[in-house]
Amino acid sequence: MKTFDYVRPATIPEAVAAASAPGAAYLAAGTNLVDLMKGGIAQPGRLVDIGHLPGLDRIEHMPDGGVRIGALVRNADLAYDRDFARRFPAVAEALLSGASPQLRNAATVGGNLMQRTRCAYFYDLASACNKREPGSGCDALGGENRLHAVLGWSESCIATHPSDFCVPLVALNATVEIEGAAGRREVPVESFHRLPDGHPERDSVLEPGELITGVRLPAEAAGFAGHARYLKVRERTSYAFAVVSAVAALRIEDGAIAEARIALGGVALKPWRVRDAEASLADARPDAPAFREAARIALADARPSGENGFKIELARRIVTRALTLAAAGTPDRVPALPASPFAPVPGELSHV
């Protein structure tokens, strides 16, 4: 690991000032950043430790029914917050399907938004990677890319975003609170992460020195609580990144879908919301043909970036299945195997 200056600001303005210098990076728990530094992928010259900043570790239920999650709230604390999990169950399920208990105990909400791709070529310093080293090329193209992107990719980068948490956030219209030298701004999570578009080295819309201070979920997001599931296909039962994942959230009124939210994980360089597919479900009966049609629409623009064509069909199926599970109703408690295809399902679904 390259050496670095370590600074520990006492306030957000101090932090922003300290992190505005070139080569500076914010350190929270470090579960991703320290890993990247050990691998030589990240080489910040200065670490600005925000882990001790006051006021960022609270989950606040707002008078308008929304919730504000401080950037330093730990993944596990959010997932196990009873009120939060009751109102935003798919977010809790996604959180608990990610990483391991130890990592969830440390990793923060802000850090989760900032986590970088697991693309092996990004991690491998000897490989060309436009994200790590702009202009060097993309060795994932034509390489071992069975788990790479099928949506929104370009020749410059075919990596995927690894977060589970962010998938329901984009579906539920969450926003990111950002503090910077120029003041405070808010960005929808959906437009927080960037597609490759010429600058794959930039994961997000954050400007140098800008700090995530929190994430907000609007009150209306709680309206999906009764029918919201996150589903994640993995190559082992736990402690694995998604091959493909999906969140499905429905508002069902009088037996029909009043509103649907769908987003996919593991398919693109950002969590992938599919509004056309959502729209196709408006006023539809929550049944298999409608779900299959929504899944078809969701993946209409998908194309393989390599030997990963199977992910497209898998993604269609996971959308269909997530919608089916959501329609059946959110379980009282996050299942023992969160987001797993092996979590028990309500009886009436058994032979669907």
Add this chain to the structure above:
Amino acid sequence: MSEISLTQNPAHVRHGSNVGQPLTRRDGLLKVTGAARYAADNHPESMVYAALAVSSIARGRVTALDVAAAKAHPGVIDVMTPENRPPLAEDPDAKNHPFMFRLDVLQNDRVRYPNQPIAVVIADTLEAATEGAALLAPRYDVEPARVGLDGNEVFTPQGVGVGNPPNDSHGDVEAGLAAASRRVEATYETPAQYHNPMEPHAIVAAWDGDRLSIDTPTQGLAMAVGRVAGLFGIAPEDIHIRSPFLGGGFGGKGVMSGPQVLGILAARMVGRPVKLVLRREQMYGPVGHRGPTRQTLRLGTAGDGALTALAHHTRTASSTFDDFFEPASNASHTLYASPAIATSHDGVRLDTGTPMFMRAPGEATGSLALEGALDEMAEACGMDPLDFRLKNYAEVEPTSGKPFSSKALRECYAQGAERFGWAARPLQPRQMRDASGLLVGWGMGTATFPALMFQAEARAAIKSDGTGLMETGAQDMGQGAWTALAQIAADGLGLDIDQVEFRAGTSDLPDAGIAGGSGHTATAGMALHDAGAKVIARLADLATSAENSPLFGAGNAGVVARDGRLFRRDDESRSESYADILARAGLPEIEARGKSAADPAVRNAYAMHAHGAVFAEVKVHPELGQIRVTRLVGAFAAGRVINPRMVESQYLGGMIWGVSFALHEHAITDRRSGRIMNANLAEYHVPVNADIPSVEAILVEEHDPHVNALGIKGVGEIGVTGTAGAIANAVWHATGIRVRHLPIGLEGLLAGGLGDA
């Protein structure tokens, strides 16, 4: 109470009650309190840290290293490269015997595989050494990498495994196939796998003049000493290796690796003790792996389901510079009665580190393909897979015609099937679903592993207070040597286990052979047993020749050693304690040395193998294709069980390795660069706890009067065999899809049509 006899008609017998008891681990307290000292936990005075720099290319030459940049980093003491590496007394590329593997220890600038050591940085702190290694920023002349089983010229190796012939043939396979009423041909592919013990290879080396003190994990202390002595040109007596605990070995710590030797060289270079620990990603190259295979099985059966021919061909790979060829086809030698059996191997040389023995080398890979093909033939015959195996049960070893020294495989089948509920299995696939709609499948496989024995020595002593001491340089890598061997030692001395001090794990003790081949308990155990017999015989001589002993004159009748006393065999009212015998003789202690080796006469007369049957239940999501092994039952017969608790753990661990083999492990090599793209534990998957909801092992009673006097066959590897095949067969039974490309996963099932509307 068990009775152990060294020969069929011993002069003296010893009675003990330790063997067979499910004692908890004697090293358990140390391990649960963090006090067990593994190699990297040592920190001698003035120790410094070494870090490896490894190659990022598969083939070529290192043309430049920025040594100045590394040296300029604060804390860096020195950088070892081919230019300044201290000399060795022996060429690291020499190969004097099949157990000697060529090492990369900075002998030149050649790169012959990814992650090959190319320099060592030594620094005051671990952080400085690690960053120093990164600062070397090597440049290379790159040559094209040879990757994959079609990546180079095919040839027939001289030997497979350790010195086995590559081809073997009994009967006329082609005639058998021609005469068959049903034929199956199937090709299975298995990937390269890496041992990945939880403890990375580590060494703490300290020189004192030409004397060398080492803490390092090794499965073979005496062999390690011999290797280091040869390389450094020093006397074996001047080398002291401590390896009391290995944080897992699985074959990967069987021989001294290049990085361990580099740690010793670094210590020599800086004149201070050095600690060198591999980073996890550095475990994917210089410390061995299981080679990939492509196996083609051809089976023929007569109308009644009896095999008429069995042909098993394996393509595998070794490195470009050394030989280890996974002997996968040889798994077909012993299990099924076929009048014609032909096994063959060919190989390619690839730009990888040299493959090595990895838990059940050959048997794990080979049994996966064999059990899969057997299942395919059972399906073709419309027979239940267990009935099909019973139909082809080998009453004698089919390739040699020898009788088995013992073989309780029928009992394994019966007890495993009963416990699992196999009888309820529908013959056709895709017949079962659970309450959540998941596809359910049941599959089985036969497990087998040879009963091997190597050579070992041990020393036994009885002290004036009547307590005992047993010593042998055995290695505990988790199999339970500290416990099981102590049980054998105690019974060997006719003492309670608490009355015996058992020493192991260091190189100054008698050579206990290698902890490998599932032969360590038999090998080291028999040496302990023999040493015990000899020291009891000497004690008996003292007593029976002393006129004032109650045992005087009992020499011909013999004595029984039990509970720290010798009893006259024909009159147990006459006895004397060990302490009294030694006191009369005026001796502070009495000692003897014992040894063990396989008996060639017995080897000639009998086929000796452990056996088992594994039954697996898998669930598969009908559309999404994710697989989970929801139930595993294994029944194994491996001769005498020294400690059932530890043996059960070995079986369970082996079976979970089978899960890993079937569904998880897979080194992903970039086809262009030859680099391993998942050289970590996040993407090189091994099972986690949630993957293993239910696993059971049944210890089937088996008495083997021939294999060795203790009746031990070995249990460390057999659990892997059979299990991977059982799972693959269960996946077929759940889905109707045969996936022959391992590990079985989403693509294979989706490509096979799973969930297609």
Add this chain to the structure above:
Amino acid sequence: MSFSITLTVNEVARTVTLDDPRVTLLDLLRERLDLTGTKKGCDRGQCGACTVLVDGRRINSCLALAISHDGAQIRTIEGLAKGDELHPVQAAFIAHDGFQCGFCTPGQIMSAVGLIEEAQAGADPERVREGMSGNLCRCAAYAGITRAVLDAQERMAGAGRKDAA
């Protein structure tokens, strides 16, 4: 540049002068405080061998920079037993043979203690297995580990009830 930090490790305050901000909590424990019970299996948060409790929560100490944990309460495997009396989780790991080589064991045990204190899994074996899935065991002693955690938890609950009575 050097930094002075104070940690409470197994209830003992330790003031450490760090001459290097790169030192992880794991390397601090192992290489500078002679607490080698905590193990390094991957150094990248992928195996769980380095699990310790920080302020009562189980985390991977390999990804925690020591310098950012000034003032933290650390509990390691060395601090679990009370003298000769093993913690119930330690005793249960021995009784159920929840390990073989023992290298992952300190991490497994600390993780189990954390899991029990989190009180999310209860007596549901599936939740315990999921909750212990951040700790790889290559010897694959998983069945024994799960039994040990369930057994220890039950004993601790029983002892708690007795204490309360």
